[in-house]
Amino acid sequence: MKSLMKTAGLAAAISALALPVVAQEAAEPIMDKGDVAWMMVSTLLVLLMILPGLALFYGGMVRRKNMLSVLMQSTLITAMAMVIWVVYGYSMSFGGSTSPYWGGLSKMFLAGVTMDSMVGTFTDGVVIPEYVFIAFQMTFAAITPVLIIGAFVERIKLSALMIFIALWLTVVYFPVAHMVWDGSGLIFNMGALDFAGGTVVHINAGVAGLVGALVLGKRMGLGKDMMAPHSMTLTMVGASLLWVGWFGFNAGSNLEANGGATLAMMNTFAATAGAILAWSAIEAIFRGKASMLGAATGMVTGLVAVTPAAGSVGPVGAIVLGAIAAAAAYFFVSKVKNAFGYDDSLDVFGCHGIGGIVGAVGTGIFTSAALGGIGYGDGVTMAMQTWIQIKAVVITIIWGGIASFVILKVIDMVIGLRVSEEVEREGLDLAVHGEAAYHE
Amino acid sequence: MKLIIAAIKPFKLDEVREALTAIGVRGMMVTEIKGFGSQSGHTEIYRGAEYTVNFVPKVKIEIAVPASMVEQVTEAIVNTARTGKIGDGKIFVLDVESAVRVRTGETNEDAL
Numbered sequence: 001m002k003s004l005m006k007t008a009g010l011a012a013a014i015s016a017l018a019l020p021v022v023a024q025e026a027a028e029p030i031m032d033k034g035d036v037a038w039m040m041v042s043t044l045l046v047l048l049m050i051l052p053g054l055a056l057f058y059g060g061m062v063r064r065k066n067m068l069s070v071l072m073q074s075t076l077i078t079a080m081a082m083v084i085w086v087v088y089g090y091s092m093s094f095g096g097s098t099s100p101y102w103g104g105l106s107k108m109f110l111a112g113v114t115m116d117s118m119v120g121t122f123t124d125g126v127v128i129p130e131y132v133f134i135a136f137q138m139t140f141a142a143i144t145p146v147l148i149i150g151a152f153v154e155r156i157k158l159s160a161l162m163i164f165i166a167l168w169l170t171v172v173y174f175p176v177a178h179m180v181w182d183g184s185g186l187i188f189n190m191g192a193l194d195f196a197g198g199t200v201v202h203i204n205a206g207v208a209g210l211v212g213a214l215v216l217g218k219r220m221g222l223g224k225d226m227m228a229p230h231s232m233t234l235t236m237v238g239a240s241l242l243w244v245g246w247f248g249f250n251a252g253s254n255l256e257a258n259g260g261a262t263l264a265m266m267n268t269f270a271a272t273a274g275a276i277l278a279w280s281a282i283e284a285i286f287r288g289k290a291s292m293l294g295a296a297t298g299m300v301t302g303l304v305a306v307t308p309a310a311g312s313v314g315p316v317g318a319i320v321l322g323a324i325a326a327a328a329a330y331f332f333v334s335k336v337k338n339a340f341g342y343d344d345s346l347d348v349f350g351c352h353g354i355g356g357i358v359g360a361v362g363t364g365i366f367t368s369a370a371l372g373g374i375g376y377g378d379g380v381t382m383a384m385q386t387w388i389q390i391k392a393v394v395i396t397i398i399w400g401g402i403a404s405f406v407i408l409k410v411i412d413m414v415i416g417l418r419v420s421e422e423v424e425r426e427g428l429d430l431a432v433h434g435e436a437a438y439h440e
Numbered sequence: 441m442k443l444i445i446a447a448i449k450p451f452k453l454d455e456v457r458e459a460l461t462a463i464g465v466r467g468m469m470v471t472e473i474k475g476f477g478s479q480s481g482h483t484e485i486y487r488g489a490e491y492t493v494n495f496v497p498k499v500k501i502e503i504a505v506p507a508s509m510v511e512q513v514t515e516a517i518v519n520t521a522r523t524g525k526i527g528d529g530k531i532f533v534l535d536v537e538s539a540v541r542v543r544t545g546e547t548n549e550d551a552l
Contacts, residue, residue, distance in 0.1 A: 228484055228491050293486055334488035347487060 029127040031118060038257035039132045045248025046139035050078050050146050053245055057238030057300070058150050060231040061293075061346050065427025066154045067230065067437035073158070074146050077165050081142040084169055086110060089141055090134050092174035093182065100186035103178045110134065121255040128255060136252060137177075143249075144173055144201045150346030151209030154219050155424050158432055160417045167407045168208060172400045176200050180392070191377065192392035193367060193385070195264065196253035198308025198360040199396040206353020207397050208404040210344055215408045216417055218343035220424050232292050239296035243272055246303045250310040263374075264310035268303065271322030275302025278323035282330050294330075297351060301329040304355030309363040314372025321366055325358040357393055364389035441536040441552060442510050446501045447475060448521040448529040453499050459516040460503070466552070469502040479527030496527060504536055504552055 055074035059067050081089070088108045097104030107113065113134065118127035145165040152161065177200050179185040180192065187199070194200065219227070229235055250268045254261035279298025280290040305325030306318055313321065333350035344350060364386030369375035376385050411417060418424070423431040430436060448456060453470065460468065474495035481494040505513055514531055522528050541551040 226491055226493070227489070228486055287485060291486075297487060338488050350487075 027125065029118060029120075029125050031127050031129065032256070035121070035126065035128050035256045035258075036132060038261065039128055039136055039252060039255065042248035042252025043132065043136045043139055045245040045252065046136070046143060047078075047245075049242050049245030049249060050074060050139070050143045053238050053241030054143065054146050055238065056234045057242060057296070058153065058235075058346055060233065060235030060238060061229040062153050063227060063427070064230040064437060065429055067429060068433050068435055069158075069428035070149070070153055072433055073149050073161060076158075076162065077145050077149070078142045080162060080166065081145055081169060082138055084166060085134075085138040085141045089169060089174050090137065092170070093141070093177040094133075094137065095178075096183065097178075098184050099178075100184055100189070101179060102175045103182055122260065123256060123258070126256060133255070140197060140201060140249075141169065141173060141177070144197075144205050145169060147201070147205035147352055148208045148212065148348060150348040151213040151344045152216060153345045154428065155216060155418050156212075157415070157417060157419050160411050160415055163415075164212075164407055164411055164417075167411075168404060171403045171407065172204060172208070173200070176204055176396055176399060179395070187392045187395060190388050190391060191380065191385070192388050193312055193363050194308040194360065194392065195311035195363075196250045196307045198304070198356045198363065199392055202304045202307060202352040202356030203360065203393060203396045204400045206349040206351075206356055207400040209348030210342075210353060211401055211404040212408055213342050213344040213349075215405065215412065216343075218341075219345065220421065222343055229293065232296075236292055236296055239299050243268075243299055243303060246272075246307075250307060254311060260311055266315045267306050267310045267313060267318040270315040271306035271309070271318040271325075272299055272302040274319035274322035275299065275305065275326035278326040279330055282327060286334075297329070297333070297347070298326045301326050301351050301355040304352050305359035305362065307356070308360045309366060312363060312374050313366040314374075317366035317372045321359065321362045324362065325355045328358050329354045360393050361386060361389050441539060441548065442505055442507050443534045443536050444501075444503045444505065444510065444513055444517075444531060445534065446503075446517050446521070446529060446531040447473065447498045448501065448517070449523065449527060450497055450499045452521045452523075453501075455520045456501065456517055459520045460513065463512050463516055464509070465503055465505065465513060467503070471500045471502075473498050473500045477527065477530065498527075498529065504539060506549055506552060 051074060055071050058074070059070040062070055086109070088105060090110060091105050091107035092103050095103030095105065095107045097106065113130050115129065115131060117130035119130045119133045120127055145168065148165070149156075149161065179187045180194050180200050181188060221227070247265055247268055251261040251264040254264055276295050276298045279301070280295050283294040284290040302322035302325060305321050309318065309321060329351055332354045333347045337344060337347070337350060365371070365382060367373035367376060367385065368382050376382070408417065419428065419432070450472070457468070475498050476495055479496050481492060481496055484491045484493060501517075503513060510533055514533070517531060538548060539551040540547050
């Protein structure tokens with residue numbers, strides 16, 4: 001049974017071993033080429049999740065006239081996030097400062113990092129090159145903002161979006177990543193379990209999406225115009241690429257190619273399968289027909305829910321967790337969203353927010369050895385762990401919610417968030433990008 | 441000369457085409473259209489958002505024929521395109537003022 005220190009987030013060992021090797025009294029740390037190869041592949045898998053996975057998943061769900069805008073926003077945000085990561089994002093997230101809230105600027109421009117720099121893993125004495133850790137985490141910093149755009153599609157101004165994302169990364173993502181995963185982080189030191197980013201990535205994105213949808217307002221013609229997905233085929237392709245890539249996201253978060261990674265892999269299969277079946281069954285019962293959009297949404301919801309849990313729950317618990325998350329998200333997107341009448345267009349909060357919350361809290365429950373998980377740290381009970389998880393969720397929601405709201409409001413006042421009515425009617429592809437996705 | 445415009449169910453197109461060529465019709469124009477008459481559309485639900493699709497896909501055939509052939513052609517279309525269920529379609533007959541064959545310059549009945 002792993003101790004809590006080893007299971008709770010990435011960086012306890014990392015910040016310890018980010019110091020020069022001379023600080024080690026034990027034998028020379030080992031870099032295993034298998035671990036490095038796995039981490040390099042995991043990094044590529046997460047990139048695949050964004051481009052084209054998420055881009056197509058979202059793109060297929062918008063109308064034809066806005067397809068390219070989704071693909072463009074996904075591409076541009078990815079590139080911008082990567083540049084920011086290199087400049088100061090890595091440092092703010094994993095700079096190894098003593099602050100509970102951010103990582104400091106000591107590693108701005110990746111200062112001091114060479115190809116021989118090593119960082120620790122969950123196993124004492126086992127290291128991986130810092131560059132692959134930087135690259136791996138960089139893809140996380142890129143995918144999270146792309147998730148948010150699902151709430152803004154078909155109406156947000158491109159410049160406003162890019163500025164929002166740059167500021168959001170700086171004020172929300174990097175600090176929360178530090179708080180959850182870095183050695184001195186506030187939430188990490190509470191003992192919260194977030195293996196691959198249920199809070200950092202999914203709840204963060206979900207809350208930002210919800211706040212943004214409320215501030216932006218609804219799309220013109222919502223409820224009257226035909227806004228059905230223009231290509232469920234591409235959406236399914238995107239969702240499938242997300243599932244495959246997610247193995248890099250979850251199992252790669254183990255930092256080594258060993259049993260822990262294979263547990264995360266197994267859970268990434270099990271939870272997703274449970275969620276797909278649960279969503280399709282619920283939809284067949286309540287609506288009479290199980291749809292591809294439902295199955296794809298169930299798939300993604302299950303993946304979101306298992307993200308914080310992948311390293312600590314057991315496969316049977318993962319199936320149940322995925323099913324519960326799918327059920328919760330189903331009722332949220334079909335009932336709650338319509339009841340409140342806001343336009344979270346592609347259900348960013350419905351899937352990533354709700355899925356992330358269920359997953360994060362559920363991690364506290366299903367990590368129990370009695371439920372097939374790896375068990376809690378010494379002296380920690382299910383109730384204690386679950387309460388810690390809830391606190392982590394609440395902190396993330398409050399920090400991200402308030403910050404997102406302030407940033408959006410300021411941008412709205414200075415340059416405006418929405419495109420004009422004519423542009424929205426014509427479609428963003430032609431009006432903003434000067435191209436059409438399909439010619440026929 | 442008359443122009444016959446017929447809206448029929450898409451899967452009936454091939455049968456109608458065969459029946460018409462059998463009675464001597466030498467050309468037609470086919471367009472994919474959407475429409476409604478007695479047949480109503482359907483509802484799609486995407487994650488709780490309901491869309492009513494009012495239009496049903498149909499195929500429109502336009503044929504120019506000498507006035508003498510109108511009854512034959514109309515009968516051929518009706519007999520092959522009819523299924524007995526709603527949505528079978530409609531046929532309209534219009535007057536044609538003139539016609540020209542582009543390749544040869546032949547006019548009116550010689551162009552048909």
